[in-house]
Amino acid sequence: xxxxxTAGHVDHGKSTLIEALTGIHPDRLQEERERExxxxxxxxxxxxxxxxxxxxxxxxxxxxxIENMLSGIAAIDAALFVVAADEGVMPQTxxxxxxxxxxxxxxxxxxxxxxxxxxxxxxxxxxEADVSETLAGTVLAEAPIVRVSARTRxxxxxxxxxxDAALVDKxxxxxxxxxxxxVDRVFTMPGFGTxxxxxxxxxxxxxxxxxxxxxxxxxxxxxxxxxxxxxxxxAIPGSRTAVNISGLDVTQVARGDVIAHPxxxxxxxxxxxxxxxxxxxxxxxxxxxxxxxxxxxxxxxxRLRLLGTEVLKPGDEGWLQLELERPVVAIRGDRYILRRxxxxxxxxxxxxxDPAPKKRHKRFDGKTLGKLxxxxxxxxxxxxxxxxxxxxxxxxxxAIAHASLEAQTADQALEALLxxxxxxxxxxxxxxxNSNSLVVAARIWLDLKNRVEVEIANYLAAYPLRHGxxxxxxxxxxxxxxxxxxxxxxxxxxxxxxxxxxMRQNLxxxxxxxxxxxxxxxxxxxxxxxxxxxxxxxxxKAEPYAPPTIKTCMENIGEDLYHALVDLGQLMPVSSxxxxxxxxxxxxxxxxxxxxxxxxxxxxxxxxxxxNTSRRYVLAFLEHLDTIHMTVRDGDVRRLK
Ligand SMILES: Nc1nc2c(ncn2[C@@H]2O[C@H](COP(=O)(O)OP(=O)(O)O)[C@@H](O)[C@H]2O)c(=O)[nH]1
Ligand SMILES: [Mg+2]
Numbered sequence: 327x328x329x330x331x332t333a334g335h336v337d338h339g340k341s342t343l344i345e346a347l348t349g350i351h352p353d354r355l356q357e358e359r360e361r362e363x364x365x366x367x368x369x370x371x372x373x374x375x376x377x378x379x380x381x382x383x384x385x386x387x388x389x390x391x392i393e394n395m396l397s398g399i400a401a402i403d404a405a406l407f408v409v410a411a412d413e414g415v416m417p418q419t420x421x422x423x424x425x426x427x428x429x430x431x432x433x434x435x436x437x438x439x440x441x442x443x444x445x446x447x448x449x450x451x452x453x454e455a456d457v458s459e460t461l462a463g464t465v466l467a468e469a470p471i472v473r474v475s476a477r478t479r480x481x482x483x484x485x486x487x488x489x490d491a492a493l494v495d496k497x498x499x500x501x502x503x504x505x506x507x508x509v510d511r512v513f514t515m516p517g518f519g520t521x522x523x524x525x526x527x528x529x530x531x532x533x534x535x536x537x538x539x540x541x542x543x544x545x546x547x548x549x550x551x552x553x554x555x556x557x558x559x560x561a562i563p564g565s566r567t568a569v570n571i572s573g574l575d576v577t578q579v580a581r582g583d584v585i586a587h588p589x590x591x592x593x594x595x596x597x598x599x600x601x602x603x604x605x606x607x608x609x610x611x612x613x614x615x616x617x618x619x620x621x622x623x624x625x626x627x628x629r630l631r632l633l634g635t636e637v638l639k640p641g642d643e644g645w646l647q648l649e650l651e652r653p654v655v656a657i658r659g660d661r662y663i664l665r666r667x668x669x670x671x672x673x674x675x676x677x678x679x680d681p682a683p684k685k686r687h688k689r690f691d692g693k694t695l696g697k698l699x700x701x702x703x704x705x706x707x708x709x710x711x712x713x714x715x716x717x718x719x720x721x722x723x724x725a726i727a728h729a730s731l732e733a734q735t736a737d738q739a740l741e742a743l744l745x746x747x748x749x750x751x752x753x754x755x756x757x758x759x760n761s762n763s764l765v766v767a768a769r770i771w772l773d774l775k776n777r778v779e780v781e782i783a784n785y786l787a788a789y790p791l792r793h794g795x796x797x798x799x800x801x802x803x804x805x806x807x808x809x810x811x812x813x814x815x816x817x818x819x820x821x822x823x824x825x826x827x828x829m830r831q832n833l834x835x836x837x838x839x840x841x842x843x844x845x846x847x848x849x850x851x852x853x854x855x856x857x858x859x860x861x862x863x864x865x866x867k868a869e870p871y872a873p874p875t876i877k878t879c880m881e882n883i884g885e886d887l888y889h890a891l892v893d894l895g896q897l898m899p900v901s902s903x904x905x906x907x908x909x910x911x912x913x914x915x916x917x918x919x920x921x922x923x924x925x926x927x928x929x930x931x932x933x934x935x936x937x938n939t940s941r942r943y944v945l946a947f948l949e950h951l952d953t954i955h956m957t958v959r960d961g962d963v964r965r966l967k
Contacts, residue, residue: 327380328378328380328404329382329403329566330380330381330382330383330403330434330489331401331402332382332383332385332407333407333423333425334419335416336387336389338408338409338413338419339408339410339439340364340387341364341368343406343437344370345370347482347485348372350370350371351368352364354368364384364385364386364387365394366394367384367395368385369383370382371566375487380403381525381554383402383525385422388418392670393618395422396625396663397582397624400620400623401622404433404435405426405431406435407434407437407466408436409437409439409453409457410443411441411449411450411453411473412440415453420460423460423461423466424464426466427466428602428675429661429663429675430661431465433465433492433496434466435469435485435488437474437485438454438457438473438474439475439476440477441481470488472485498564500772501528501562501776502529503776504529505526505529505585505586506527506528506585506586506590506591506622507525507585508582509523509581509623510581511523511581512580512581513576518549519570520574521569521570522568522569522571522579522585525567526563526567529776530562530776531548531551531560531561531567532780533550536588537571537587537588538585538587538588539574539579540584540653541593541652542583544574546572547571547572549571549572551569553568554566559783559784559787560780560783562780569585581623581624582622582624584622584624586655591655594654594682595649596682596683597650597680598679598683598701599648600643600645600676600677600679601643601645601646601664601675603638603640603642603673603674604641604672605640605641607640607672608671610640611632611637611673611674615629615666616629617629617630617648617664617665617666617667617673618666619654620662620664626651627650628651629648629649630648630664632644632646633646633647633695638674645679645695647686658701659677660677660681661678662676662677677702679702706731707738707742707748709731710726710736710743711743711749713725713729714749714766714767715767715769719764719810719814720765721763721765722740722761722762723761725765726740743767748767748768748769749765749766749768750771751763751765752765752813752817753813753817775817775821775823777804778815778824779818779823781795781800781803781804782795782842786844786847790849791849791851791886792849792893794842795841795843796841800815815842824845825844827842855883858884861882863896866906866907867907870907871938872939872943873905873906873907875903875904875905876905879891896908900949900950901946904942904943918933919956919966921936922957922965926965927963930944930948930962
């Protein structure tokens with residue numbers, strides 16, 4: 327799932343546009359309505375024309391609330407950049423753009439809105455040209471500019487289509503098996519207790535999960551999950567997620583905290599960063615300055631140490647080490663923003679290079695700077711990894727070709743990636759691999775494995791009366807080529823996180839498809855279902871050899887419950903009409919065999935009289951014995967095969 331976020335100057339029509347697109351007014355607070363101005367983040371969602379459901383974060387445009395904007399914007403996948411046609415580019419148009427650029431929010435759409443207020447088409451052309459010029463050289467340089475009016479709704483379909491197009495090629499958030507939810511809102515609901523919201527990344531959360539609230543480390547349990555006001559058993563990466571946490575008071579969690587599984591993340595009070603200063607900062611940045619760090623949804627005061635220069639002038643880049651007043655959760659590659667606390671000013675931002683350096687670095691130290699350089703730069707292994715990340719699961723030769731590495735370098739790079747566990751071979755032992763072996767980046771593999779596990783978990787939650795998802799259904803849901811699907815599934819089954827159950831074969835009326843399930847998964851009946859089942863089984867017991875037909879069973883307890891009883895082995899269908907209790911079926915088989923052994927054969931009439939049943943049952947049963955190759959038909963009688 328993905329999230330788009332608004333950006334742009336105050337009063338340029340961001341919130342109004344979101345309401346026009348989604349039907350949800352993002353301003354929630356009394357104060358926001360009174361002042362007619364967004365103060366905190368607002369949330370909505372919509373379904374794009376091609377069917378993708380996306381979350382929407384609406385940010386305040388007023389300069390006084392820029393820090394509130396920062397608590398949500400880092401998590402978005404694409405920007406909806408709003409410029410009012412009657413005013414054109416304004417200060418926070420530029421500041422928001424600079425922030426999107428520092429956070430490397432790639433791509434998005436520009437809405438030139440309020441076009442209903444502009445009569446002069448030449449003016450519109452001028453404003454659009456000015457916007458284009460402003461975007462040049464930034465992450466939004468290629469973004470389409472769509473003219474719209476939230477008031478007349480003109481241009482809205484084109485805007486939606488442009489958003490669709492902007493997202494279509496963007497990769498989805500990976501599921502790395504270590505979810506983190508930077509909290510951007512905390513509240514209580516009567517009867518539920520503490521609820522936090524945020525944009526989930528790096529993994530999925532499931533109802534019942536034990537979680538920890540970082541950096542404090544308090545524990546809790548996921549009692550309920552919602553995405554876009556819909557209850558979910560599992561929330562997936564990239565989705566706007568509301569988590570109801572039990573065992574936690576509302577005062578024990580705050581905006582900026584991170585919800586994670588225990589042990590996955592370690593809060594840090596010192597971070598090494600690559601930094602770029604904005605070109606229009608008012609004064610140069612000096613060593614030992616106090617700054618405010620914005621990362622995830624957190625905001626924390628920090629002392630800035632300049633590692634390689636005396637000062638950073640506007641537009642300069644450099645290496646920083648920050649000593650934080652409070653710990654935060656960060657990993658390599660996270661993007662951040664720095665601001666001057668007062669007077670408030672956005673200074674710049676960049677990427678986390680080392681989230682937990684062991685010591686306070688000496689300044690101007692060649693070794694330290696070299697290490698930071700290589701941590702952020704690209705070795706051949708990094709390049710091959712990038713290539714693996716973009717080709718997905720592919721034969722080794724394709725990944726190497728994509729990386730344009732020379733053969734020997736590629737071999738060494740691959741060895742390094744396999745050694746460090748950043749890549750793996752799916753269908754061969756490492757010693758036996760060749761250029762056709764399927765290799766995959768560990769991140770993609772984990773993501774895929776987790777996705778498969780979540781599919782199965784959701785399926786079992788949705789169909790509690792089924793043993794598992796048919797293998798074929800899983801294949802079509804994953805949209806993988808057959809060969810890759812088979813390799814992937816085999817590898818997951820080998821890990822033991824899922825199991826394949828061969829449903830009993832040769833049963834008329836029961837599909838023999840293998841199903842994929844969780845180890846130890848058991849079908850559980852509700853008390854009401856159990857009561858219905860008991861009543862039905864009592865009928866079987868009363869007349870074991872003339873029991874209710876399949877049709878009657880389905881009418882009595884429903885199709886799903888009937889199939890569950892078959893899957894559980896309690897009922898044994900022998901034709902499309904006749905079904906027995908498993909024990910009765912076995913007894914019947916044993917006695918027929920005994921009869922034939924003694925008498926040489928059995929006829930329909932003999933069996934009907936012997937078991938006090940009717941011709942219809944006997945015909946079905948004996949045909950079944952033929953199908954399972956126990957008997958053969960010989961004129962009017964059956965003999966053993
Ligand atoms: N005429 C006209 N007014 C608009 C349009 N979009 C927004 N407005 C008005 O502009 C003002 C600011 O809108 P708002 O959505 O709160 O701006 P935000 O600060 O960017 O969220 C409000 O009075 C809106 O009614 C539009 O397309 N046409
Ligand atoms: Mg607003």
